[in-house]
Amino acid sequence: MAVSIDAFASKGNSIERFKLLLVTAIADLILIILTLYTLFSFVQYLLHHRKTFSFFSKKSAHDGFIRISQLPQLSSPIPYFGHLLGLQRDTTRYVNSVIASTAAQIFAINIPFKQIIVVNPSLDKQLARHVSDTGLAQILAHVGARVFGLGPNTIQVILDTDPRRFHQVEFGSPENLKALSECSGVFIWGEMNKMAPDTEVDLAHWMFGLTVSATASAVWGVKNPWRMDREFAEEFMNLTETFDSLSRPFAWLTARSAYNSRDFLMKRLREFHMQHRESRVKTVAHAINVVAHSDPNWETNPDYYNIEMVSAIGLLATASTLSVWLVRHLLAIPELLKIVVDEIQQLQVVQAETQDGLKLDLTNIRTLCPYLVASWYETLRLHMTAVPRLARHEFGLALPGAQPLAVSQGDLFLLPMCASNLNTNTWGPDAASFRPSRFITNNGDLSNSLIRKVKAFGVAGNLCPGRVFGFETAMAMVAGTLGTFEIKSADGKEFSVPGVRQGFNVGFERYDDDVKVILSKR
Numbered sequence: 001m002a003v004s005i006d007a008f009a010s011k012g013n014s015i016e017r018f019k020l021l022l023v024t025a026i027a028d029l030i031l032i033i034l035t036l037y038t039l040f041s042f043v044q045y046l047l048h049h050r051k052t053f054s055f056f057s058k059k060s061a062h063d064g065f066i067r068i069s070q071l072p073q074l075s076s077p078i079p080y081f082g083h084l085l086g087l088q089r090d091t092t093r094y095v096n097s098v099i100a101s102t103a104a105q106i107f108a109i110n111i112p113f114k115q116i117i118v119v120n121p122s123l124d125k126q127l128a129r130h131v132s133d134t135g136l137a138q139i140l141a142h143v144g145a146r147v148f149g150l151g152p153n154t155i156q157v158i159l160d161t162d163p164r165r166f167h168q169v170e171f172g173s174p175e176n177l178k179a180l181s182e183c184s185g186v187f188i189w190g191e192m193n194k195m196a197p198d199t200e201v202d203l204a205h206w207m208f209g210l211t212v213s214a215t216a217s218a219v220w221g222v223k224n225p226w227r228m229d230r231e232f233a234e235e236f237m238n239l240t241e242t243f244d245s246l247s248r249p250f251a252w253l254t255a256r257s258a259y260n261s262r263d264f265l266m267k268r269l270r271e272f273h274m275q276h277r278e279s280r281v282k283t284v285a286h287a288i289n290v291v292a293h294s295d296p297n298w299e300t301n302p303d304y305y306n307i308e309m310v311s312a313i314g315l316l317a318t319a320s321t322l323s324v325w326l327v328r329h330l331l332a333i334p335e336l337l338k339i340v341v342d343e344i345q346q347l348q349v350v351q352a353e354t355q356d357g358l359k360l361d362l363t364n365i366r367t368l369c370p371y372l373v374a375s376w377y378e379t380l381r382l383h384m385t386a387v388p389r390l391a392r393h394e395f396g397l398a399l400p401g402a403q404p405l406a407v408s409q410g411d412l413f414l415l416p417m418c419a420s421n422l423n424t425n426t427w428g429p430d431a432a433s434f435r436p437s438r439f440i441t442n443n444g445d446l447s448n449s450l451i452r453k454v455k456a457f458g459v460a461g462n463l464c465p466g467r468v469f470g471f472e473t474a475m476a477m478v479a480g481t482l483g484t485f486e487i488k489s490a491d492g493k494e495f496s497v498p499g500v501r502q503g504f505n506v507g508f509e510r511y512d513d514d515v516k517v518i519l520s521k522r
Contacts, residue, residue, distance in 0.1 A: 065406035127460035138390035154303040167465035181472035183218035185359035211320035331495035343369040344483040374439035380456035386416040417455035490516040
């Protein structure tokens, strides 16, 4: 008996030693990875600053400007990595907590080898005077190579190009906007009418996929892989949920899911282009692709397709994700859902003017469906986060009651939409709650003055050029879904609002779960 006990104890000790060795090996591996990543990042940092010396540091004539180093520096409880971990864990709450912790209107936080200038919403007007001096696309100069595989020539083109002139033509003119909106609206209405009387679906998966296909049909043309290639659509959905992981060191190892999806999509996108070249070169997606404008041999340039994927993540995922958020909020409040459905029933189905097909007429949606539109803005208010902006060149930023700030090319700004959208001084003590009625006046109309206070699709004059098209597509999707189907929980449980997926929720939050439902036609 004693021998048996000793043998068992010896075996147990061996297992414990093995576990200890395994944990030690994993810790050593992580340390090696972090060390290599730190060295790699440091080399990039030195090379970048060797190339981009600001004229503010060279000319004594600008001694009246304050430097970034003179801004208040907000430290974190965890040295060096604290702010990075906070932003990744919960972007909205972390940004708001950092802003609330200081009275400074502009301050700096440090992440590994980069300083971020955080701008309080009170400086929105000052920064709006520098719309042409900062850009979102230029962020690709920092993450484009690692996240999207962009080459150095394309990154330089992005730094030198203001893409707004392309976007304004394609998304800004009334004729183009009408054609885009009608194309997505006809697609959505047609797909819903093809469905069986009762269909069981994963709600978010179904809504996201259909909204993506509708948007892609407008921007990439009806012959697009999101609509015609189910495997492509599934991999794209996975990439939109995981692409922020591609910024990790050694993404091929530490972000396998996103890395594999990206490689699959790039290969399939190029093949699809070759099969449908004649129609694709006439699309909006081609017209806004900077590589198509800068490289005569764009068709053999891999970065043409990389830029297509960058555009797709921005254009296709936003309206799709926000549409899901909106419907999940409404399902969780049955009395509000009934009001919205009753409004939607007033909408007419009409023949599209620029397309061959029927669609919901959204012309008077703000008048006929005030609670639906109010719910949309409440969704934006609660789920928009923050957007980064990179200084395209040197400039001086005027600060109230202080000397101007010397901004150098490559300086990174973080403009939080969530700080304004969750401000209790503006929205009241229930600012964190979903209450669309706050946008409804005593006369039952939408409050345009309050709607203008919602910071969505950009701040400080840098607004998403596709925001109107996104609104039209989201309304077609949400109104079509709620007007066509009664949504029942497949397991009979009450609906609830999903939590927020962890990660870098840049621009908007992502939901962290899905729910199986039965769509029954009314």
